Amino acid sequence: MTTPRPDWAAPEQSAGFLLWRVTLAWQRAMRAALARHELTHVQFVLLASLLWLESRGDPPSQQRLADFVGIDPMMASQVLRKLADRGLLVREVDPADSRARLLRLTPVGRALAAVALTDVEKADAEYFGVLGGDRADFVRSLSALSSFAQR
Amino acid sequence: MTTPRPDWAAPEQSAGFLLWRVTLAWQRAMRAALARHELTHVQFVLLASLLWLESRGDPPSQQRLADFVGIDPMMASQVLRKLADRGLLVREVDPADSRARLLRLTPVGRALAAVALTDVEKADAEYFGVLGGDRADFVRSLSALSSFAQR
DNA sequence: GACAGAAGATATGCGCGCATATTGTATGTA
DNA sequence: TACATACAATATGCGCGCATATCTTCTGTC
Numbered sequence: 001m002t003t004p005r006p007d008w009a010a011p012e013q014s015a016g017f018l019l020w021r022v023t024l025a026w027q028r029a030m031r032a033a034l035a036r037h038e039l040t041h042v043q044f045v046l047l048a049s050l051l052w053l054e055s056r057g058d059p060p061s062q063q064r065l066a067d068f069v070g071i072d073p074m075m076a077s078q079v080l081r082k083l084a085d086r087g088l089l090v091r092e093v094d095p096a097d098s099r100a101r102l103l104r105l106t107p108v109g110r111a112l113a114a115v116a117l118t119d120v121e122k123a124d125a126e127y128f129g130v131l132g133g134d135r136a137d138f139v140r141s142l143s144a145l146s147s148f149a150q151r
Numbered sequence: 152m153t154t155p156r157p158d159w160a161a162p163e164q165s166a167g168f169l170l171w172r173v174t175l176a177w178q179r180a181m182r183a184a185l186a187r188h189e190l191t192h193v194q195f196v197l198l199a200s201l202l203w204l205e206s207r208g209d210p211p212s213q214q215r216l217a218d219f220v221g222i223d224p225m226m227a228s229q230v231l232r233k234l235a236d237r238g239l240l241v242r243e244v245d246p247a248d249s250r251a252r253l254l255r256l257t258p259v260g261r262a263l264a265a266v267a268l269t270d271v272e273k274a275d276a277e278y279f280g281v282l283g284g285d286r287a288d289f290v291r292s293l294s295a296l297s298s299f300a301q302r
Numbered sequence: 303g304a305c306a307g308a309a310g311a312t313a314t315g316c317g318c319g320c321a322t323a324t325t326g327t328a329t330g331t332a
Numbered sequence: 333t334a335c336a337t338a339c340a341a342t343a344t345g346c347g348c349g350c351a352t353a354t355c356t357t358c359t360g361t362c
Contacts, residue, residue: 019173040318041318063340101340142173146176192348213311228310229347230347
């Protein structure tokens, strides 16, 4: 166990490190696509998910949105406050539970989310386009890992 | 463009967001495997890569190691300084270029890298084990993305 | 030899991922 | 009613990813 292992020392030959680097590259692509909207990639995910949730039910709480997106409730709290400061959404106290904050997009926020969505979709399609026909298999593998590796 | 898109609003149905979440889960697995060695996942990658590079040539500079691993030279500089403070490696001025710092593992650092390597390998194999026979295809897809999405 | 440009290292600052602790509120049970 | 427990939100702190600026040193060309 004292001899170096080529398959670990060389990141490009390990699935884990490939995963890591590919994700970083994807995040850079997202950042580039969202830069002109003054949105970070987490801000966008929260806005887009809120758009989706709003369209089919009551306004969600911060907690519910964070669970839905799969990010840390702490992060969600901070990011949502900034988005509220920018006037993209409002955080109002839940009348049924004064601990919770209900989220509601403003018209400005709704419009921004919709426009950013098209840019992100284009960047995403371009990024994964190189996989060609293997894309379905790739996504299936990701799903298998994702369902296995629940937090 | 003002109607929500289910495939984007629901992260688990988008390849990009799947990628993101799976990578976060992998990083958590790495963190757990490395916790008892008091190593972060980036610290480990640097140590293991240094182990590999040392075994087959002259000691690399910080820049060369950062390039090899694929991380930011800035991060590498900070992390390597901490590792040097812990006595796991030494950073000596390159006699051929007084700007560069040459990296050399200490015996303690070499031993720690080797032990941590076994834990990480086990965790990694366990993590990707759920892919079963699809693992090769998955890694091939990752490689395609990786080579395409060079920084 | 003198100069401009490139490269290695560092500092600063912001956003994200996560762990921990604290406060206030909503539940359960006695 | 009183209390313990659980939960939503917040604050703090650390490590990472990255952009920008600065300083020093090397290398090119004249």
